[in-house]
Amino acid sequence: MTQQPPVTAAVHRLVPTPAGRTHLVEQGTGPLVLLLHGFPESWYSWRRQLPALAAAGYRAVAIDVRGYGRSSRPAGTESYRMTELVEDNAAVVRALGEESAVVVGHDWGANIAANSALLRPDVFRAVGLLSVPYAPRGGPRPNEVFAGMAGGPEEFYVSYFQEPGRAEAEIEPDVRGWLAGFYAALSADTMPGPSDPDPHFVAHGGRLRDRFPSPGRLPAWLDEAELDSYAGEFERTGLSGALARYRNMDRDWADLEPYDGAPVPQPSLFVGGALDASTTWLADAIEAFPKTLPGLVASHVLDGAGHWIQQERPDEVNRLLVEWLAALP
Template structure:
């Protein structure tokens, strides 16, 4: 049974979902999600002998949401993972991240390899350092309506996503799935959700209860804290300069979806470049038919990959 409790981490009160005993596996969610996006991973990992903990990360769900934008930098977010490992009374963890959780997992392994037994990234691969602040490069490549640029407009995306949380999650989760249609840009002169079809019938992997759960979890903090992660992209580029040429040396594994929209952002041969950044890459799993939400859309395939990696540590 998954237990919910609060722990004190870096001055925050953090909500965590926890189950099992054994070596610690941390599951870090992405945007716009919560611990609940890992609901299908708990039981298989627990049955394999692991202690599984999925937090609501800074600004999300049941965890505190600082008001200042600059409290959501990569250093704060990696620091929260380090603080959580300590608060759980552990010396090390396997860190697994999806979407925004993946850069946090990769950077935790990069900055504190002594605390990371292994690292797994879902969807977002480790990124080479950009030659200049990323937002300007993204705007030049994808235009001013690219979603990461749109998210910089303080209060605008916040209000749009909050207007009808149920509709937000229905549109976003379905549109970015393997059977959906999603654009990475806001509609010209419009909003982020305007290019996502209204959803009448949910796909088999997503239920009305799932939508209700996500919507209820965002009732406390809204979307501003999560969006503030995006509003630190250029600041993160400045802060991570000391690791510009560093490689991730701990055992690593990468899971991607064949139809994940994130794959359109990078070079088409990005999989070929993984070994140059991950010196102990143990495997890559490309899930046929999967969109962005692979651990929800194809949990059996994701769980098989995680267990394969964990068994080899």
């Protein structure tokens, strides 16, 4: 058995990208694994994966996606379209002196990772998706779909996020409290019960946080200091850059028309939580993996897990990632 070199401490860096600069945290040496977070998170979402991947012999790099954390926040909502984010990721790989990388994403990061593999197969040789399965571009405009998901006096949360300034007005006066409630609402041990109002919907004239669990109870994966780390970044940057991802979905739909229905052929991995709405609502996308992810190596849905899967179940996710990475050609 080959002995891996000692794991060095994580290093923070800024590298040039089309965004302006991208902040990343790097740990370990070996084949490059690029880690992409979702909403409302940051590189910090991968704090339990960086040392594990480094110990397994990989160069693990977690970035702040443009609009988040210490990365640049370009002006204009259109600056956050999917094609721009893909080019940021390719630029990070080049800035690190590498020609190729494995890309792994969670939540919105999973969508960005899949499209990075789709649009830049010359750079991204394999793709791991956490929580959100790959669904190729197609069908009606996303905004039409989300508008149709609302029922009666309710509005789907994506539509709520898409109106500039509206979600910011709810979140920014109490970033820490809002984040605590949002994380709890989608975590296995604190999410509302089946008879409670669904936190993915907003009552007309209401707020998303009206359906969060009772204040004060954090999910088991998140302590007060960790919540402070997340809240501190968003208190400094505001939420508009992060929310711009939701506000580009129709623009992405138009940009990606040449890839309508396109599969991602690279070796792939999916890991989701059985209690996560992203897994249950998109069950058809998971069933379609033989066509949409023809290079799929493994697909896992973890019993009793919610949405924040690499933080809720770090040991299990780390094991699955390392096993998958080790099997890649």
